[in-house]
Amino acid sequence: xxxxxxxxxxxxxxxQARRAQLLKFWQRFKRNKLGLLxxxxxxxxVVLAIFAPLLATHDPxxxxxxxRLTAPGAEFWLGSDELGRDIYTRILYGTRxxxxxxxxxxxxxxxxxxxxxxxxxxxxxxVDKVLMRITDIFLSIPKLMLALAFVAAxxxxxxxxxxxxxxxxxxPYARLARAETLAIRKSDYISAIRLAGASRFRIIFRxxxxxxxxxxxxxxxFDMAGIILIAAGLGFIGLGAQPPLxxxxxxxxxxxxxxxxxxxxxxxxxxxxxxxxxxxxxLGDALRDLLDPHLRNR
Amino acid sequence: MSDVLAxxxxxxxxxxxxxxxxxxxVRNLSLTLGREKLGIVGESGSGKSLTGRALxxxxxxxxxxxxxxxxxxxxxxxxxxxxERRQLRGNRMGMILQDPKYSLNPxxxxxxxxxxxxxxxxxxxxxxxxxAVYQILEAVQIRDVQRVFKLYPHEVxxxxxxxxxxxxxxxxxxxxxxxxxxxSALDVTVQLSVLxxxxxxxxxxxxxxxxxSHDLGLVNHFCDRVLVMYAGRVxxxxxxxxxxxxxxxxxxxxxNCMPSINGSLGPLPVLDRDPNWLN
Numbered sequence: 001x002x003x004x005x006x007x008x009x010x011x012x013x014x015x016q017a018r019r020a021q022l023l024k025f026w027q028r029f030k031r032n033k034l035g036l037l038x039x040x041x042x043x044x045x046v047v048l049a050i051f052a053p054l055l056a057t058h059d060p061x062x063x064x065x066x067x068r069l070t071a072p073g074a075e076f077w078l079g080s081d082e083l084g085r086d087i088y089t090r091i092l093y094g095t096r097x098x099x100x101x102x103x104x105x106x107x108x109x110x111x112x113x114x115x116x117x118x119x120x121x122x123x124x125x126x127v128d129k130v131l132m133r134i135t136d137i138f139l140s141i142p143k144l145m146l147a148l149a150f151v152a153a154x155x156x157x158x159x160x161x162x163x164x165x166x167x168x169x170x171x172p173y174a175r176l177a178r179a180e181t182l183a184i185r186k187s188d189y190i191s192a193i194r195l196a197g198a199s200r201f202r203i204i205f206r207x208x209x210x211x212x213x214x215x216x217x218x219x220x221x222f223d224m225a226g227i228i229l230i231a232a233g234l235g236f237i238g239l240g241a242q243p244p245l246x247x248x249x250x251x252x253x254x255x256x257x258x259x260x261x262x263x264x265x266x267x268x269x270x271x272x273x274x275x276x277x278x279x280x281x282x283l284g285d286a287l288r289d290l291l292d293p294h295l296r297n298r
Numbered sequence: 299m300s301d302v303l304a305x306x307x308x309x310x311x312x313x314x315x316x317x318x319x320x321x322x323x324v325r326n327l328s329l330t331l332g333r334e335k336l337g338i339v340g341e342s343g344s345g346k347s348l349t350g351r352a353l354x355x356x357x358x359x360x361x362x363x364x365x366x367x368x369x370x371x372x373x374x375x376x377x378x379x380x381x382e383r384r385q386l387r388g389n390r391m392g393m394i395l396q397d398p399k400y401s402l403n404p405x406x407x408x409x410x411x412x413x414x415x416x417x418x419x420x421x422x423x424x425x426x427x428x429x430a431v432y433q434i435l436e437a438v439q440i441r442d443v444q445r446v447f448k449l450y451p452h453e454v455x456x457x458x459x460x461x462x463x464x465x466x467x468x469x470x471x472x473x474x475x476x477x478x479x480x481x482s483a484l485d486v487t488v489q490l491s492v493l494x495x496x497x498x499x500x501x502x503x504x505x506x507x508x509x510x511s512h513d514l515g516l517v518n519h520f521c522d523r524v525l526v527m528y529a530g531r532v533x534x535x536x537x538x539x540x541x542x543x544x545x546x547x548x549x550x551x552x553x554n555c556m557p558s559i560n561g562s563l564g565p566l567p568v569l570d571r572d573p574n575w576l577n
Contacts, residue, residue, distance in 0.1 A: 010442045010444075010445040011444060011445050011448075014445050014448060014449070124359075187400060188395055188397060188400035188401045189400060189401050189402050189403045189404070191356060191395065191401070192395055192401040192402070192463070192466075193403070193411075193414065193415070193418075194356050194387070195354060195356055195387060195388070195392065195393040195395070195467070196387065196388040196392070196414075196415040196418055196466065196467065196470070197384050197385065197386075197387035197388030197389060197418050197419065198384075198388075198414070198418045199384060199418075202418065206414065207403055207406075210405055210406070211403075211404075211405060
């Protein structure tokens with residue numbers, strides 16, 4: 001007897017629909033080969049950071065003075081630096097510092113910017129004016145200069161560098177969140193939740209901030225590259241991570257002295273910075289193409 | 299509980315124009331509302347929605363409101379702090395907006411939104427809130443509530459969205475419900491079922507209802523009493539079933555503009571506006 005295939009329950013079919021949506025998102029993402037490359041680089045970075053001790057061939061801190069400034073080869077894959085430390089190992093451990101700074105900055109600056117921008121856009125009036133003028137002031141000073149000034153005030157160190165970068169990184173988020181909020185706050189569903197008696201606090205946190213998230217996420221991925229560069233810049237000047245920490249910017253700074261004879265000391269961490277920021281940029285590009293409704297149907 | 303739920307006396311709502319001159323949108327409006335179904339009809343821009351919104355306290359920015367009396371169930375709304383008004387909103391009075399598709403947060407599952415509306419008022423365990431949501435969704439005749447609970451607004455139909463919106467406002471069991479053209483975005487069959495739901499719920503819970511509408515026929519069937527508004531003022535007040543015996547020329551004009559299935563096939567008459575109506 002031919003029995004008809006039993007239908008799924010509505011709840012199951014809903015789950016299937018959601019999974020299909022996710023799959024479709026992934027397929028759209030896959031079409032962008034460069035974005036895929038960016039995602040690959042970002043994932044590799046995270047994997048390397050997690051498994052750094054397993055993948056390392058040497059100790060990142062122990063000097064070996066007889067082997068200083070060795071050219072890249074079988075013993076030192078990417079050469080050794082002025083204290084005979086393996087550059088490959090140090091770059092590997094440096095991924096942890098890079099990720100640490102990037103995450104710290106992103107996780108602090110995006111919420112600050114979101115909060116300031118959303119309140120500014122939602123309340124309007126003098127709140128908006130004051131908050132936006134403060135934002136303008138921060139935006140008008142070059143980022144690295146401002147970060148420099150903050151680090152100089154706070155004292156050098158990796159956490160202070162992250163704080164300093166945070167203080168320079170929030171204004172674009174505030175601008176972005178304000179623009180989004182202005183578009184959202186007049187919409188009917190905000191009226192509807194006001195009619196239900198929601199407080200302003202609740203409206204901002206539960207109904208406006210989530211709507212800003214997609215553009216903020218895109219902005220974040222773009223920002224990661226910039227943050228890596230500023231962190232490296234601070235390290236290069238000597239105000240970021242302090243020796244003997246294997247921070248990429250600081251490593252380049254050391255290599256500067258040997259740049260004509262032992263190019264690998266500066267070049268290797270430089271390449272690392274280049275590849276990683278390129279990866280984040282490509283990822284950000286791909287995400288923007290996917291999440292931005294204006295670009296979606298092109 | 300008194301019989302009079304809301305009382306508005308001499309309400310004025312005006313907006314400043316570019317030169318800073320106040321332009322009235324609602325003038326000298328007075329109404330009393332018991333636990334009944336009151337219809338407000340009139341053209342676009344005659345101040346129907348503004349009147350409803352003034353009562354509930356959510357007006358567009360820049361609106362200037364004044365009234366001799368603005369009382370809801372014994373509470374003087376003009377003397378209330380923002381916080382007290384907010385507690386009245388939702389708890390004691392709710393409002394259903396016109397376009398259901400835009401009145402729901404597009405990135406929040408509908409069940410969660412109804413829970414939001416519940417939690418605004420009081421803390422509640424998730425399980426309990428969920429149970430309440432299932433119940434209210436069933437009350438507005440939605441099947442498969444567990445599935446609908448998890449749907450996003452773009453995944454439901456317009457009629458469903460409107461019913462969800464109604465559920466969201468009814469879940470707090472307000473005493474007064476203002477329905478601002480609740481059915482104008484819906485097709486005729488869905489309109490009827492939505493109105494039926496409203497009707498039974500209003501009856502069952504002994505609520506007051508203000509139905510704002512363009513649709514004279516609908517108001518005639520559905521309401522107890524009708525206010526006809528023109529240019530920000532009430533021109534006539536009628537028993538709903540006597541709507542067709544209206545005396546005011548404006549109401550008559552509106553009625554004449556309705557095509558009738560047995561009527562002539564010629565063009566419908568156009569309203570003649572008499573400036574004297576404003577005096």
